[in-house]
Amino acid sequence: MGALSNTRPRFRRSVVALLAISCVCAVVGAQAFAADAEVDAVVTVHPETFTHALRAYGQVEPIAVVQVRAVDPGTLSGLRIVPGSAVVAGEVLARIRGPRMQSLLTTREQTLRGAQAREDAASRGLNIVHRQFATQLATRQAVDAAQSELAASRAAVQTAEVRLREARDLRIVRAPVAGTVISVQAADGEQTTAGETILTLQPAGRLWIRAAYYGADAALLRVGMTGRFQPSGDGDAILVKVAAIAPGIAPDGGRNVGLLPTASVSSSSWVNGRWGTLTLDGPSQRMVAVPTSALILDRGKWWVLVHTKQGNHPQRVVPGPTQGWRTWIASGLETGQQVVTQDAFLEYHRGIAQSYQPPD
Numbered sequence: 001m002g003a004l005s006n007t008r009p010r011f012r013r014s015v016v017a018l019l020a021i022s023c024v025c026a027v028v029g030a031q032a033f034a035a036d037a038e039v040d041a042v043v044t045v046h047p048e049t050f051t052h053a054l055r056a057y058g059q060v061e062p063i064a065v066v067q068v069r070a071v072d073p074g075t076l077s078g079l080r081i082v083p084g085s086a087v088v089a090g091e092v093l094a095r096i097r098g099p100r101m102q103s104l105l106t107t108r109e110q111t112l113r114g115a116q117a118r119e120d121a122a123s124r125g126l127n128i129v130h131r132q133f134a135t136q137l138a139t140r141q142a143v144d145a146a147q148s149e150l151a152a153s154r155a156a157v158q159t160a161e162v163r164l165r166e167a168r169d170l171r172i173v174r175a176p177v178a179g180t181v182i183s184v185q186a187a188d189g190e191q192t193t194a195g196e197t198i199l200t201l202q203p204a205g206r207l208w209i210r211a212a213y214y215g216a217d218a219a220l221l222r223v224g225m226t227g228r229f230q231p232s233g234d235g236d237a238i239l240v241k242v243a244a245i246a247p248g249i250a251p252d253g254g255r256n257v258g259l260l261p262t263a264s265v266s267s268s269s270w271v272n273g274r275w276g277t278l279t280l281d282g283p284s285q286r287m288v289a290v291p292t293s294a295l296i297l298d299r300g301k302w303w304v305l306v307h308t309k310q311g312n313h314p315q316r317v318v319p320g321p322t323q324g325w326r327t328w329i330a331s332g333l334e335t336g337q338q339v340v341t342q343d344a345f346l347e348y349h350r351g352i353a354q355s356y357q358p359p360d
Contacts, residue, residue: 052282
């Protein structure tokens with residue numbers, strides 16, 4: 001019994017010592033955890049470069065289209081092309097026939113034959129005058145008059161030949177440029193009128209991207225800005241640059257821009273009508289940035305909690321652009337200041353319950 005009684009006091013002292021050590025470790029661990037939490041909950045702001053990204057939807061479309069028209073009335077024949085057909089410059093697309101076209105050809109052929117007969121007569125007359133002049137039966141004035149008549153008749157022949165070729169060309173509808181047929185507005189066998197559109201061509205290699213920007217982004221647009229066009233679906237991004245900016249505002253409030261690729265692109269991605277996302281690299285600006293979680297909205301104004309040696313105090317700021325989980329601050333913060341990022345909203349409104357009285 002004596003040995004047992006002596007053991008119990010020592011056991012109690014050991015237990016008390018272990019409990020004391022555990023409490024000390026717990027306190028030290030809690031202080032370390034609190035210190036780590038305080039470090040993680042506060043960030044020091046530094047200036048960072050922000051590049052404005054101007055985003056919009058864009059579509060590949062022709063810069064301009066060419067409308068092929070009938071010059072003179074007649075009956076359309078030989079029209080075999082369909083929308084999507086590829087044509088080369090000068091290719092015969094159709095022919096125009098009919099009484100009026102045939103009458104025009106007949107008239108101009110007769111004019112040419114008359115001019116040729118006049119030329120033959122003038123040539124014979126000049127030979128006769130030359131012989132008479134050699135025998136002193138004609139004067140120099142007669143020779144000059146015969147030469148003038150021959151020159152005039154030859155000019156009339158050349159004019160008549162050109163007009164006849166022109167009339168013959170009027171019967172043939174040719175592609176003025178190489179390209180792709182977008183639409184066909186006439187049918188084979190149809191009666192056409194002068195100036196009527198037969199088909200519409202999209203010139204080869206004359207595509208660009210048209211997009212519209214709105215609001216503040218529209219004011220940042222500049223010719224020469226570069227960016228990327230990501231076609232819808234599969235496909236690599238295409239590097240583009242702004243080639244033209246509309247001089248005015250569209251009825252919907254947007255500002256239209258036209259963009260061209262900066263390098264050669266594959267035909268599978270560069271197709272008329274394809275939509276995609278357009279991102280332009282706007283001007284760069286250096287501002288301090290904070291995690292978005294540090295911002296506090298109170299009564300229509302934005303605040304942050306600035307951490308100092310005296311504690312945390314609210315400071316009003318003006319947020320700028322946002323990218324991901326970060327927000328750039330346009331004004332209100334300076335480089336080197338520390339901002340609370342964890343539970344900033346709760347700490348800002350701590351004690352708010354004291355401002356309210358529960359109902360009876």
